[in-house]
Structure formats: structure tokens, C-alpha cells
Amino acid sequence: MFTEAQPFYCPMAQTIADGSSKFIPPNGGMGSCTRARRWDDLSALDPDFVLADAVLEITTAVDRELLAATAVDLGRRLFGAAAAGFFLFDGGGTCPQVVHAKGAAAGFVEEYEHSLRRVDPVLRLVRRSGRAASARCAIAPVDWGTAAIAGHLKRWGFGDSMQGPLHGGGGRIVGTLNVVRHRDDRPFGVGDLAAFERVCRALSHALDVDVRLASAASDCALANPGGPLMRLEGRARDVGWLVLDGATNKVIARQLGISEPTAKEHVERLRARFGAVNRTQLAACLAQHLVRPAESG
Numbered sequence: 001m002f003t004e005a006q007p008f009y010c011p012m013a014q015t016i017a018d019g020s021s022k023f024i025p026p027n028g029g030m031g032s033c034t035r036a037r038r039w040d041d042l043s044a045l046d047p048d049f050v051l052a053d054a055v056l057e058i059t060t061a062v063d064r065e066l067l068a069a070t071a072v073d074l075g076r077r078l079f080g081a082a083a084a085g086f087f088l089f090d091g092g093g094t095c096p097q098v099v100h101a102k103g104a105a106a107g108f109v110e111e112y113e114h115s116l117r118r119v120d121p122v123l124r125l126v127r128r129s130g131r132a133a134s135a136r137c138a139i140a141p142v143d144w145g146t147a148a149i150a151g152h153l154k155r156w157g158f159g160d161s162m163q164g165p166l167h168g169g170g171g172r173i174v175g176t177l178n179v180v181r182h183r184d185d186r187p188f189g190v191g192d193l194a195a196f197e198r199v200c201r202a203l204s205h206a207l208d209v210d211v212r213l214a215s216a217a218s219d220c221a222l223a224n225p226g227g228p229l230m231r232l233e234g235r236a237r238d239v240g241w242l243v244l245d246g247a248t249n250k251v252i253a254r255q256l257g258i259s260e261p262t263a264k265e266h267v268e269r270l271r272a273r274f275g276a277v278n279r280t281q282l283a284a285c286l287a288q289h290l291v292r293p294a295e296s297g
Contacts, residue, residue, distance in 0.1 A: 054078060055202045064207070068100035071177050071203055076103065078199070079192055081179035082158060085109070088166070088175035096123075096176060104180070108156045116152055122163050127173055132164035132197040134188040153180065160187040164200035166207055177203060232270075239266040243279065244286045 054074050058067065068086035075084035083103030087096035096117070098109065117123065121138040139147045153161060161180040168174035177200055181188070188196075232240050235256070242252045253263040267279070276282035 054199055058199070058202045058206050064099065067203065067206055071199075072100050072102050074199060075177060075179040079162070079179050079188070079196065080181060080185065082182045082185075083108075084177070084179045086175070086177055089173070099175075104158075105156065108152075108158075111152060111156075116149055120149055121147070122149065122161060123176070126163045126165050126176060130165055130167070130171075130173065132162060132193050132200055134160055134162045134193060136160050136187045137193070154183060157183050159183045159185055162188050162193065162196050164196050165204075166200060167204040169208060174207065235266065236270060239263070240270060240286045243267060243270065244283050246283070 057070050057074060071086045072084040075081050081103070083101070085101035085104065086099045088099055089096055101109065112120075122133055122135050125133040125138045135147075135149060135153065136144070139150065144150050149161075153159060158180040159182060161178065164177045165173045166175040166177060177196075179196070238256055239252060242255060247255065249260050249263040249267060252258075252267070253260040256263070258266075267282075270276075270286070271279070271282045274282060274285040276285055
């Protein structure tokens with residue numbers, strides 16, 4: 001059962017839980033530096049700004065390790081967490097393997113793995129519901145004092161914890177993002193859970209893109225076994241960079257000052273040149289080529 005929402009105390013995202021309606025009106029008479037400071041102040045207070053910034057950080061993580069490190073850093077900054085960890089399940093989908101963690105001693109993780117993971121009510125609730133949950137959500141207040149997971153957190157100097165699901169293809173849960181607060185800090189509130197859920201959704205999307213690009217790159221390598229990377233020059237290279245950035249034909253046309261049909265023709269020529277069956281596979285092939293031009297002969 002959800003506990004009563006607590007005011008969010010993290011200075012960076014104070015209004016995520018308290019619903020503050022503070023607004024700094026524009027003022028054309030202010031100097032540019034003052035306007036920039038006021039804009040930064042507004043960004044730090046507005047939950048939509050905070051979460052949008054978090055999503056932008058997630059989308060710029062170009063591989064799984066960087067994504068994990070970004071997620072852990074966001075977990076600590078956005079939610080005032082003392083420690084955070086990014087976990088992916090093993091091939092059998094049962095045992096979470098840590099990809100990146102910060103703030104917790106090795107003994108804390110080892111104790112959890114050996115004696116608590118299989119009976120962790122928070123992880124059980126996350127996997128059953130497919131939604132983020134906190135320890136205070138999963139354990140009734142009357143049972144908190146005697147709960148094994150609560151005792152584990154307290155022994156290592158921690159208080160409340162949150163876990164959020166990381167979804168893969170088909171909606172299955174492939175891992176979790178975990179955050180814990182210091183023992184003397186406030187429990188996570190409903191607002192924290194809602195924001196945490198949105199961060200986990202962005203992470204899930206980024207993971208799915210990572211998997212699809214890796215698969216497409218593998219398909220591209222199979223289609224061109226042992227072949228040298230091809231050199232792209234001039235307009236083909238310009239179009240290639242834009243495809244790699246995710247630009248549509250319309251955006252490519254606008255950026256390069258050409259017609260949309262011409263942009264489409266350039267993309268189709270690239271696709272045929274690399275033997276890619278779709279745009280996603282083409283982007284994966286271009287990533288291998290464009291970021292490593294020295295190997296292109």
C-alpha cells in the first residue's frame with residue numbers, strides 16, 4: 001500500500017512531489033546573463049524540465065555501459081539517493097547482474113544476493129506489476145520493523161529503497177534500476193515513484209534501441225562477411241551522418257538544401273550499397289563506418 005506522499009526534499013527537483021506552481025515571468029528588460037540565471041532557476045524547480053533533462057541524458061548514452069552509468073548518476077541526483085545500481089537479468093531471466101553501481105559497499109550487495117534477493121518483496125512486486133515500487137510500498141507499516149529487507153537496509157545505514165523495471169522487447173522485464181536513501185532521510189513518496197517510473201521508461205526505450213541496433217549491426221556484418229568498410233565521400237557522407245542521427249528524408253532535404261525525393265533517393269542508394277534491408281540496419285552499418293573512417297581503406 002502506498003504511504004502518504006512526502007514533500008520532495010532534493011533541491012534539484014523540489015517540485016516533483018510537492019506540485020509547486022512557482023513561475024518566473026519573462027522580462028525582456030533583463031540582461032542576457034540574468035535571463036539565463038532565471039531560466040536555470042526555473043529549470044531546477046519545474047519537474048517537467050528536470051525529467052526532460054534526464055531523458056535527454058539517457059538518449060545520449062550510446063552504449064549499455066554508458067547508459068548504466070548515466071542511470072545510476074541520475075538516480076542519485078534526481079532522487080537524493082545515497083546509492084544506486086543498474087541491473088540486468090541473466091539469460092534465464094532470474095538473477096540480476098550488476099552492470100554499474102555507486103554508493104554501496106560490496107558487502108551490502110553480497111548480503112542481499114546470498115540471503116534476500118529470492119525473497120525480496122520489492123523485486124517481487126516490481127516483477128508482478130511491471131511498475132516501480134518502494135520498500136515502503138511493498139511492506140505494510142506494521143511489518144516494517146520486523147521485515148528482513150528493512151533490517152538489511154538499516155544494518156548498512158540505509159532507509160527506504162525504490163526499484164523500477166527495465167523492459168525489453170515484448171514488454172518483458174530485463175532488469176531493474178535500484179536506488180536507496182540514507183537511513184535518516186525521508187521515505188520515497190508517490191511523486192518520487194511517478195518520476196522514477198518515467199525515468200525507467202526512458203531507460204527501457206534506450207535499452208530496446210541498443211538491442212535493435214546491435215542486432216542490425218550483426219545482420220549487416222553477416223551480409224558483408226569479411227568485406228572492408230566502404231569509403232563515403234561528398235553528399236553520400238553528408239546523408240549518411242544525418243541518417244545516423246535519425247533524420248527523416250524531409251529533415252535531410254531541409255538540412256542539405258535538396259528536394260525530399262532526392263533525399264529519399266540518396267538514402268535508398270546507401271541502403272542498397274550496404275545491403276541493408278531497412279533504415280535501422282542502415283544506421284547500424286553507417287555507425288560502423290562513419291565513426292571509424294581510418295579503417296575504410
